[in-house]
Amino acid sequence: MRDAIARHVRDGDTVVIEGFTHLICFAAAHEIIRQKRRDLTLARLTPDLIYDQMIAAGCARKLVFSWAGNPGAGSLHAFRRAVEKGTPALELEEYSHFGMVARFCAGAARLPFWPLRDYMGTDLPVANPRIKSVNCPYTGETLATVPALNPDVTIVHAQRCDADGNAQIWGLLGVQREAAFASERVIVVAEELVDASVVRADPNRTIIPGMIVNAVVIEPWGAHPSYAQGYYDRDNDFYIGWEPISRDPAATDAYLREFVFGVRDRAEYMAKQPELSARLKARRQMAAGVNYGY
Amino acid sequence: MTAVAARELRDGEVVFVGIGLPNLACNLARATHAPNLVLIYESGAVGAVPERLPVSIGDPALVTGALMVCGMADVFQYFLQNGRIEVGFLGGAQVDRYGNINTTVIGDYAAPKVRLPGSGGAAEIAIHARRTLIITRASKRVLPERVDFITSPGQRAKGKSRRELGMPGAGPVKIITDLGVLEANAESGEMELAALYPSVTLDAMRAAVGWPLVARATIAALAAPAARELTLLRDVLDPHRRYLSGAA
Numbered sequence: 001m002r003d004a005i006a007r008h009v010r011d012g013d014t015v016v017i018e019g020f021t022h023l024i025c026f027a028a029a030h031e032i033i034r035q036k037r038r039d040l041t042l043a044r045l046t047p048d049l050i051y052d053q054m055i056a057a058g059c060a061r062k063l064v065f066s067w068a069g070n071p072g073a074g075s076l077h078a079f080r081r082a083v084e085k086g087t088p089a090l091e092l093e094e095y096s097h098f099g100m101v102a103r104f105c106a107g108a109a110r111l112p113f114w115p116l117r118d119y120m121g122t123d124l125p126v127a128n129p130r131i132k133s134v135n136c137p138y139t140g141e142t143l144a145t146v147p148a149l150n151p152d153v154t155i156v157h158a159q160r161c162d163a164d165g166n167a168q169i170w171g172l173l174g175v176q177r178e179a180a181f182a183s184e185r186v187i188v189v190a191e192e193l194v195d196a197s198v199v200r201a202d203p204n205r206t207i208i209p210g211m212i213v214n215a216v217v218i219e220p221w222g223a224h225p226s227y228a229q230g231y232y233d234r235d236n237d238f239y240i241g242w243e244p245i246s247r248d249p250a251a252t253d254a255y256l257r258e259f260v261f262g263v264r265d266r267a268e269y270m271a272k273q274p275e276l277s278a279r280l281k282a283r284r285q286m287a288a289g290v291n292y293g294y
Numbered sequence: 295m296t297a298v299a300a301r302e303l304r305d306g307e308v309v310f311v312g313i314g315l316p317n318l319a320c321n322l323a324r325a326t327h328a329p330n331l332v333l334i335y336e337s338g339a340v341g342a343v344p345e346r347l348p349v350s351i352g353d354p355a356l357v358t359g360a361l362m363v364c365g366m367a368d369v370f371q372y373f374l375q376n377g378r379i380e381v382g383f384l385g386g387a388q389v390d391r392y393g394n395i396n397t398t399v400i401g402d403y404a405a406p407k408v409r410l411p412g413s414g415g416a417a418e419i420a421i422h423a424r425r426t427l428i429i430t431r432a433s434k435r436v437l438p439e440r441v442d443f444i445t446s447p448g449q450r451a452k453g454k455s456r457r458e459l460g461m462p463g464a465g466p467v468k469i470i471t472d473l474g475v476l477e478a479n480a481e482s483g484e485m486e487l488a489a490l491y492p493s494v495t496l497d498a499m500r501a502a503v504g505w506p507l508v509a510r511a512t513i514a515a516l517a518a519p520a521a522r523e524l525t526l527l528r529d530v531l532d533p534h535r536r537y538l539s540g541a542a
Binding site for chain 2: 020022045065066068069073075084094095098102104116121127141170171173229233234239240285
């Protein structure tokens with residue numbers, strides 16, 4: 001992880017660590033924080049705790065997003081402090097979920113924009129002039145447009161991949177695929193390394209092809225407190241517990257000191273919290289294989 | 295409130311589910327009169343049958359046993375924009391006279407007094423769902439004459455009707471609150487009082503709304519939740535009271 005981040009994440013980059021609730025690579029974010037990256041433009045549909053932590057740690061200059069809350073728990077307070085008080089200063093570029101999805105679709109397809117039937121009657125285009133419109137050349141209908149998003153680096157967390165970075169993902173897919181294809185550089189982080197034959201036995205499950213991947217990291221529990229379907233549950237207690245930590249800047253700093261700066265890597269982070277594994281490890285619910293023969 | 299919202303759903307309908315009270319209402323409906331309700335979550339779970347109450351709309355329990363799991367590009371383009379979602383459920387920090395919802399900022403966008411989470415999928419849900427139900431507590435703070443920022447458009451925005459603005463869905467047809475239910479007037483687009491809980495007076499309802507509330511000629515009496523509905527809500531669906539408070 002240390003080498004992958006050192007090599008592929010630079011100050012000032014537009015960084016995407018996606019995963020819609022599922023497969024969010026906190027391990028990568030923590031390494032970026034440890035390596036003290038600065039002036040990043042962070043993009044995700046939901047900042048989630050991961051960008052709240054990176055904002056608190058001073059990594060971010062700008063946030064591109066569509067929903068900045070902590071569901072069922074409260075707010076992302078580092079984000080709110082930045083926006084309400086300017087501590088630290090944070091530029092915002094705000095869309096809706098569909099807008100962010102469409103930005104990644106355009107980016108992945110190497111088109112300059114994506115059209116969508118959206119935003120009429122809302123104040124979002126007023127707040128964000130990058131939301132524009134176009135008249136359909138065929139029907140004359142006015143459609144909203146959002147500009148393509150092409151990140152400098154996207155970090156994808158997957159359940160398994162082979163040594164070439166052919167990554168297989170199941171469960172909620174979010175926009176990981178689109179973000180990866182849109183990106184200049186891709187780091188795949190996986191729970192498990194498997195042989196290429198395992199990947200080839202079930203090619204429909206391959207979401208990220210190794211040909212677009214720059215680095216492969218094997219990091220079990222790399223998504224905690226987020227989850228990996230089939231490996232471990234979401235740590236809902238942690239997400240709910242983040243509300244009082246995030247609300248108090250001193251408590252946020254103490255958390256970062258102990259669990260981010262105070263550990264060398266994710267393995268040490270997990271060794272520090274031995275009860276996590278027992279509490280969150282997934283139960284078995286296997287799907288029967290299918291016949292790919294002909 | 296949750297029980298009233300649940301009753302709005304018809305068996306077999308395709309519902310886009312948000313977290314919180316909408317999630318509870320949908321799961322209550324599925325457990326009572328609408329066992330064939332199709333739950334779609336914007337995270338990509340289609341036909342979800344969660345065994346535990348999801349804390350978020352991306353909970354792993356939404357995937358296990360679902361009919362289909364797709365990427366979000368498919369959910370928004372092929373399900374929502376394609377017109378396949380029959381009911382959208384939304385909540386909001388502020389909802390105004392025409393059902394416009396604000397989940398973005400209290401105050402000025404550039405220097406907000408309170409920065410709220412933002413749209414998420416709400417803007418497009420309000421535009422595309424064949425009809426939208428809004429569920430929120432009633433108070434003057436929550437129901438102002440005009441919202442500070444229109445995140446999700448209602449029946450009239452910026453002086454124009456939904457049709458004039460080119461929105462395909464019917465938009466918010468009801469606002470379900472803990473005091474009563476407002477319904478959209480088909481012509482004016484204004485939210486009018488259509489039903490009250492038996493314990494709530496018309497004056498109390500008016501005092502909780504930030505515009506001169508029009509009351510319909512006949513105000514229906516809302517039935518209190520049945521014992522079975524309450525048991526399901528309090529003991530099965532939300533035993534830790536994450537989302538329920540006094541008003542079920």
